[in-house]
Amino acid sequence: MHLARAVVRYGFQFRDVLAAWELFVEGLLVTLTLSVAAFAGGLALGVLGAAIRTYGPGWAKFLVSSYVAVVRNTPLLVQLFVIFFGLPALGIRLDSMTAAIIALIFNLGAYTVEIVRAGFESIPEGQLEAGRALGLSGPQIFRHVVLFQSMRSMVPALSSQFIFFMLGTAAVSQIAVTDLFHTASLVQSRTFRDFEVYIVIAGIYLVLAQVMRLVFAGGYRLAFGGRS
Amino acid sequence: MPVVEINNIVKRFGSNTVLDDVSLSVDRGEVITVLGRSGSGKSTMLRCINGLEPIQGGSIRVDGVEVNDPACDLRVLRQNVGIVFQSFNLFPHLSVCDNITLAPRIVQRQAREHSRDLARGVLRQVGLEDKLDAFPNSLSGGQKQRVAIARSLAMHPKVMLFDEVTSALDPELTGEVLKVLEGVAAAGMTMILVTHEIGFARRFGSRVVFMHHGKVHEIGPAAETLANPQTAEFAAFLSAVLH
Numbered sequence: 001m002h003l004a005r006a007v008v009r010y011g012f013q014f015r016d017v018l019a020a021w022e023l024f025v026e027g028l029l030v031t032l033t034l035s036v037a038a039f040a041g042g043l044a045l046g047v048l049g050a051a052i053r054t055y056g057p058g059w060a061k062f063l064v065s066s067y068v069a070v071v072r073n074t075p076l077l078v079q080l081f082v083i084f085f086g087l088p089a090l091g092i093r094l095d096s097m098t099a100a101i102i103a104l105i106f107n108l109g110a111y112t113v114e115i116v117r118a119g120f121e122s123i124p125e126g127q128l129e130a131g132r133a134l135g136l137s138g139p140q141i142f143r144h145v146v147l148f149q150s151m152r153s154m155v156p157a158l159s160s161q162f163i164f165f166m167l168g169t170a171a172v173s174q175i176a177v178t179d180l181f182h183t184a185s186l187v188q189s190r191t192f193r194d195f196e197v198y199i200v201i202a203g204i205y206l207v208l209a210q211v212m213r214l215v216f217a218g219g220y221r222l223a224f225g226g227r228s
Numbered sequence: 229m230p231v232v233e234i235n236n237i238v239k240r241f242g243s244n245t246v247l248d249d250v251s252l253s254v255d256r257g258e259v260i261t262v263l264g265r266s267g268s269g270k271s272t273m274l275r276c277i278n279g280l281e282p283i284q285g286g287s288i289r290v291d292g293v294e295v296n297d298p299a300c301d302l303r304v305l306r307q308n309v310g311i312v313f314q315s316f317n318l319f320p321h322l323s324v325c326d327n328i329t330l331a332p333r334i335v336q337r338q339a340r341e342h343s344r345d346l347a348r349g350v351l352r353q354v355g356l357e358d359k360l361d362a363f364p365n366s367l368s369g370g371q372k373q374r375v376a377i378a379r380s381l382a383m384h385p386k387v388m389l390f391d392e393v394t395s396a397l398d399p400e401l402t403g404e405v406l407k408v409l410e411g412v413a414a415a416g417m418t419m420i421l422v423t424h425e426i427g428f429a430r431r432f433g434s435r436v437v438f439m440h441h442g443k444v445h446e447i448g449p450a451a452e453t454l455a456n457p458q459t460a461e462f463a464a465f466l467s468a469v470l471h
Contacts, residue, residue, distance in 0.1 A: 130317035134331035135306040144330060149321040
């Protein structure tokens with residue numbers, strides 16, 4: 001009852017907040033750009049890393065496992081700061097957007113390695129043998145037998161990982177990338193309606209995540225639909 | 229000249245000798261059935277012929293090409309040696325047509341339009357022309373195995389190896405696969421079959437090989453040898469299988 005009374009007394013006012021919709025759209029576009037770039041780069045890095053971890057020589061497997069261990073056991077925020085604030089000490093100066101994209105790809109790639117590797121390992125030995133027996137080369141077996149076949153089992157896990165990751169991109173606001181989350185503090189400083197601003201932001205993330213879910217599910221049906 | 233010539237091969241897995249001084253020569257058009265208890269080395273011998281398993285001694289020649297010569301291009305060899313597995317090993321993400329034409333297209337570089345005709349042709353041979361665009365999971369076990377045979381036929385191999393191809397099937401489905409094998413044999417294909425189908429061996433086999441403890445224990449013309457086994461082990465095996 002106290003809470004209800006407090007809500008009434010607070011008196012939500014969304015008008016000023018929503019008047020800044022253009023800022024939200026700009027922020028949303030930045031978040032989308034970052035996410036899509038990280039999905040593409042992270043997937044490529046993940047497939048490459050998984051291929052090395054599954055079929056590569058020992059030393060390369062070790063390199064990939066180390067990369068995965070480092071990334072998965074440190075906060076994304078720390079990785080961002082190392083790249084954005086640390087690298088300039090070596091003379092590598094990146095603008096915040098570039099640093100963010102690099103850090104995100106680096107981060108998502110490590111999680112993707114593990115998912116893709118599990119997919120590769122789920123392919124029975126008999127499939128590889130059938131490929132060999134037909135005279136396919138190693139790379140041909142990888143592409144035509146392993147990769148396409150395992151994608152199917154990977155997509156559900158990858159799409160959850162990607163959506164979870166998209167929500168985590170909010171961390172880039174800490175290096176002054178004007179993503180959706182960063183927009184919130186801009187609008188907040190104009191309107192002083194903190195509660196409303198973060199409710200709106202939460203709503204936008206929610207919708208974005210649901211739309212991505214639909215896109216992934218649609219893509220899955222398009223690629224694998226009709227085959228059980 | 230024999231199509232397959234196995235000379236005194238030795239195959240070990242660690243300290244376990246699986247094939248011990250095995251020799252076998254197979255002429256063009258012969259249908260060899262290989263019998264034996266599990267663990268006798270019969271499947272391993274088959275897998276050595278197309279280089280899926282390396283050997284530690286002796287030599288194998290297929291169509292005059294030395295399999296275990298490091299200079300031997302296994303990919304070329306395998307286009308001449310088809311193998312069909314007990315567990316079919318069809319590619320579940322590809323249609324029947326794509327299963328059959330994958331290797332002809334990417335290994336033998338055939339055009340897609342031509343390869344579809346090829347698939348239709350080999351499917352007709354196994355009686356499944358209507359399944360061209362089906363996916364493996366929609367097929368019965370017998371149909372899957374017939375598609376696997378068609379996939380192997382599409383490479384136009386010089387010899388085909390069959391590794392217990394009916395062992396995962398119930399009797400009715402076994403019958404439909406054996407019928408296809410008969411057809412392949414009748415078309416003049418050189419075949420080596422590891423099987424427990426004694427009836428098939430008797431009717432369609434040119435020779436039968438009985439393997440025991442990693443050696444060729446008995447070998448001879450199919451019908452006679454099956455009717456009059458010369459060794460106690462083969463006699464015991466046959467009576468166990470037939471009862």
